[in-house]
Amino acid sequence: MTDHFIEDKTNKVEVGLSGLDGKVNFNDLKSGGFIKQRQKDLFAVRLRCPGGKLSTKKLVEISKIADKYSKKGVVHFSFRQSLEILYVDYKEFKNIVAELEKIGQKVASCGPRVRVPTACGGCEYNPNGLTDTQKMAEMVDHKFFGTPTPHKFKTSFSGCPIDCARTKEMDLGFQGVVEPEWSEPECTGCTICEQACKEDAIVSDEETGKPIFDAKMCLYCGDCIRACPTGAWKAKRYGHIVRIGGKHGRHPVEAAPVCEFLPDEKVPEAIQKTIEWYNANARRGERITTALKRVGLGSYLAFMGDTYKMEKPFTDMGTLKLKAE
Amino acid sequence: MSEIKADATLDLRGVMCPINFVKTKLKLEAMEAGQVLELTLDSGEPIQNVPKSIKDEGHTIVEVKKEDGYFRLKIQKS
Known part of the structure; x- marks a missing residue:
């Protein structure tokens, strides 16, 4: 008798297990x-x-x-x-x-396919959370779990730039961001935003106390919005920084940021197309980072087309290990 | 800016996060809605964190004054 769960269907690596007629792959x-x-x-x-x-x-x-x-x-x-x-x-x-x-509990998988997505607490209950990472993880699991790929394909969702879900180490990672917008009439020049900003992106005017904002320094964490006593700092838009080609393991690679404010509704499309590019361009057993290095990040970005199209030009926010040719 | 009268004061200079916020919360709980608490907070981490938490709890920061190395905040209880 051969148990159908461990029935040998291939000629790949075989290891005999005692007590069984067949062999286990x-x-x-x-x-x-x-x-x-x-x-x-x-x-x-x-x-x-x-x-x-x-x-x-x-x-x-x-x-x-x-x-x-x-x-x-x-x-x-x-x-x-x-x-x-x-x-x-x-x-x-x-x-x-x-x-x-x-009890409705499924078993996960390993091997060359889309893995179970990881996520932080997100905006549902974490005060720093900017995106609903839990909802996104559920969606990705539902839509993409198990999809075959040349090698493992890991995704994760972090709700803010603290990046607890380590999107920089994922094949495809999504990190929550918010673009702050300042409205002068509500501002009392209290300078709390300058204090709240951990990135020195806000400096208070010496005369008026009002903020001078340097977008190049901003990590889009929303601390200024949350700290502002009068609501002068507002959220202009929420979205995800998309990072590709990261991995940990023996030879870690930091993912390259490829999009700054991807809205929630475009996340499934981004994943779908990335898997398509990965399957079309990578060799069997090759992580997407290796394929990107070999084929070029430019090929990937061209394939993604409008998916990553943004309102304002991309600013380099991390160590770009994978520069577009 | 017109002075807002404080009903209570709490000097939190030298008090670390998150104890400073817990003390603020306890003080506010002992107060009536609409009353104003004057809070003294160090620059750095305390002023980065405490105002956010006060807002998250639904209270209103009605006045902020920057002093040398610290801040004076007036909070109206919700």
Whole structure:
């Protein structure tokens, strides 16, 4: 008898597991979110938790299942915010998946495809949050999870320039920004905005106390807007800085910013087209950063066309490791 | 700028974040809506953070005066 979850369908790397007629293809297992452990026959089962968020009810149910199937009774929070149930015997895969399915919990995946997006708390409850990162992560997970790509494809959403979700290390990262706009009539010249700005983008006029704003220094965090007692600083527009070609690992690469104020509604299009470019231009097993270096960031930007078209010209805000030719 | 009369004062010079905000919050809680609290805050981190938090709580900053190395704020309780 061969379990359909671990049935050998290919001639790729095969590793025999005792107690089974067939053989297990570990690459196939990884695509299903089962990660081989050091211990014989035991695997980590990675759950799919976009943005690292779970309802307490679901967490209680997951905890019961984990308690039942983990030989050591432990879980681990993965570096991409998903829960991993450790020490699960491969012979139980079918059962654990079925039980998780019953509570509406899906198993994640590894390998060359779009991974579960990560996200910070975002504007829903974090005071610094400028974008609804949780909602975006849910959307990306729903629309793109599992889409095949030449190598892994990681996305993340940070709600502000503090960038807790490390968009600079993602294949494609989205970081929330707000463009501040100053309106003179409401300004009392109190100079709090100058104090609130951590980037020295605001200097108060010595006579009037009113702000002199240097857009080149601004990180678009919105601290001036939040600190202003009279509402003289307002939000002109919200959006995402889009960064491409970042990765961590043995040879980290800092992502290149390619768009400054991408509105929420254009995020799906940006991801869709980026995946298309990636699939069309990268070699098998090549991260997008390598493909961008080989083919050129210019090719990518040309392909993206109007998607990244902005009202004002792009200002360089980070270390541009991938300059457009 | 006309002087707004303060009903209470709180000198938070030398008090670190977020203790300064917690003290402000407790003081405001003991006050009536509409009353004004005069707050003295250090430059640097306290003045970067506390006004934002006061606004987040729904109170109004009605006056700000910059002194040498510190700020005097008047806050009207919501």
